[in-house]
Amino acid sequence: MSGTAAYARPLVAPAPSPHRHIEIVTTREQRRARPKLAYAVVTIMSLFAIFAAQLLLSIVVSDGAFQIEALQQEQKELLRTQDALSENLNLYGSTQNLATQAAHLGMVPNPAPLTLNMDTGAVYGSPGTADPMGCGGSCNLITNSLLAGMPLVNATGATTGNAVAPVVAPAAASQTGDAPPATNALPAPVTR
Structure with a gap:
């Protein structure tokens, strides 16, 4: 190495710069x-x-x-x-059910009803037999299949265990070929 020594340069502090401080000046209202x-x-x-x-x-x-x-x-x-x-x-409330229930209670249809005049008390019409067909009021010519399982009402108003059976025309009328006289029954053709 040579005899020259290395000298370090002294560090020079930079000149102090003025410190910049920014402050917003506001008023009290602001x-x-x-x-x-x-x-x-x-x-x-x-x-x-x-x-x-x-x-x-x-x-x-x-x-x-x-x-x-x-x-x-x-x-x-x-x-x-x-x-x-x-x-x-x-x-x-069907007429077939009412007729069947009435027949079960012993009622029969009257084909010749009588009329009473309330003012004079006179009776009009000719009395006839109460049951001309002999079927006891159950002479429905066309059966209603919906009524097949309905219970019958007895005289006291309670229902019995008996169910309504399908009602057919009397046997005598079907054998002779003559239709029974129309009372409160539905008309139907006579078949053999």
């Missing part, structure tokens, strides 16, 4: 006019309240829709029940 944190919190809380209310309203509306659906289903079932009961009422 500080008061700035938005505060409370306003931001109130705004955000209001938005959350609106979203929560909308969610609750959606839940209530959908719950109401399910209730409406359930009530409509119940209404359909009740209408079906009403229709079935109306059919039974029409069946019990």
Whole structure:
């Protein structure tokens, strides 16, 4: 190595530059006019309240829709029940059922009814036999298959275990070929 020594240059500190400090000068009125944190919190809380209310309203509306659906289903079932009961009422009120029930109670149809004048007390019409066909009031020419399983009513009003049997025309009328006289029966052709 050579005899020269290496000298380090002294570090020179840079000249101090003036420290730049920026400060915004505001007045008191400007500080008061700035938005505060409370306003931001109130705004955000209001938005959350609106979203929560909308969610609750959606839940209530959908719950109401399910209730409406359930009530409509119940209404359909009740209408079906009403229709079935109306059919039974029409069946019990049919003339064939009433005639069969009356015949079971011992009543017979009168082909020649009498008329009474209430003012004079006079009776019009000619009395005839109460049961000219001899079938006891059960001379329905056309049977109703819906009446086949209906119970008969006894004299006390209670139903008996006996079911209505299909009613046919008397045997004497079908053998001679003559149709019985029309009373309260439905007409039907005579078949052999």
